[in-house]
Amino acid sequence: MDLNPEGSLMVSLDWAGMCLFSNVEDDRLLKDVALGVGGGNYHSSIGKDKTFLPLKRPNITVQVESYRRTNNVHQISLE
Amino acid sequence: MDDGGINTVLCSVYNSAKLDHYWNHVREIPDKGLLVSLHHSLEKSAEFEIYDVSSKDIKRVYSSDQYQGGCFFLHGLVEFNFLAGCVLVVGLGAITYSARRNIMAVIPLCKSVGYHLFEFGKDKNFQISLLRRAKWQSKHTGNDPAS
Numbered sequence: 717m718d719l720n721p722e723g724s725l726m727v728s729l730d731w732a733g734m735c736l737f738s739n740v741e742d743d744r745l746l747k748d749v750a751l752g753v754g755g756g757n758y759h760s761s762i763g764k765d766k767t768f769l770p771l772k773r774p775n776i777t778v779q780v781e782s783y784r785r786t787n788n789v790h791q792i793s794l795e
Numbered sequence: 796m797d798d799g800g801i802n803t804v805l806c807s808v809y810n811s812a813k814l815d816h817y818w819n820h821v822r823e824i825p826d827k828g829l830l831v832s833l834h835h836s837l838e839k840s841a842e843f844e845i846y847d848v849s850s851k852d853i854k855r856v857y858s859s860d861q862y863q864g865g866c867f868f869l870h871g872l873v874e875f876n877f878l879a880g881c882v883l884v885v886g887l888g889a890i891t892y893s894a895r896r897n898i899m900a901v902i903p904l905c906k907s908v909g910y911h912l913f914e915f916g917k918d919k920n921f922q923i924s925l926l927r928r929a930k931w932q933s934k935h936t937g938n939d940p941a942s
Contacts, residue, residue: 717910719900723893726900728909730935740898743909743930 822890823848824899827915829856833901835888839863841902843890847921856921862911864904898926907931 717728719740729735737747816837823830828849835841845857862885884905892899897917900910909929916922 717889717891717900717903719891719893719898721893721895723896723898726891726910726929728903728932728935732936734934734936736932736934738909738929738932740912740929743932745932745934748934 816887818887820888820890822892824892824894824915826894827921829915829921831890831892831899831901833888833890835885835902837887838884841885841888843901845921845923857923862902862904864907900929903931905931909935 717726719726724740725746726738726740727735728738735749736745737749738745818835818837820833820835821830822833828847830846830848831843832846833841833843840861840863842861843859844855847854847856864885886903886905888902890899890901897915899913899915901913902911903909909931911928912926913923914926916924
């Protein structure tokens with residue numbers, strides 16, 4: 717999980733590869749993105765084919781390009 | 796056997812299967828001269844300590860409670876008719892901090908608490924307080940889909 721610099725947005729990623737953006741003030745879910753690659757530090761998987769990828773650190777990051785005060789996450793890029 | 800007893804047994808079996816994981820995380824809070832040391836035992840508990848590293852005389856200024864909880868369904872092992880059940884899970888852990896708001900988020904409790912949000916005091920004297928427990932987002936299963 718990670719906070720944006722303003723401390724208003726929480727980004728969290730679970731083992732199932734579900735990336736969620738929520739409002740820190742009230743936990744309101746703003747956006748969900750299914751990445752298909754798990755966020756667990758131990759192992760991960762791709763899709764539903766049960767293929768294990770031993771990833772100590774997933775080489776995937778989620779960047780929020782901008783975050784308006786209107787609480788709209790309107791651009792997300794993956795690296 | 797009550798639920799607590801069942802969970803204890805499940806944890807014991809889970810641990811004996813050598814599937815337990817321990818993770819330590821360290822994060823500097825540079826603007827305050829602090830160091831946060833977070834320890835997660837995946838299926839047991841999590842706790843953190845904060846050290847004042849602003850001088851050569853490093854000292855511990857805070858020790859958190861021990862957090863236990865969360866529920867992780869061991870469906871992956873069901874396929875092998877080995878075990879099915881729910882164990883306490885605090886996850887592998889992460890520390891995130893916002894310097895602008897002096898807030899730190901740590902320690903999720905699977906299917907219960909998204910994270911614990913702490914606030915650092917703005918005074919020179921060290922202060923920290925638990926602001927609130929964030930809601931667990933239902934779209935986070937907490938489970939590994941490959942298992």
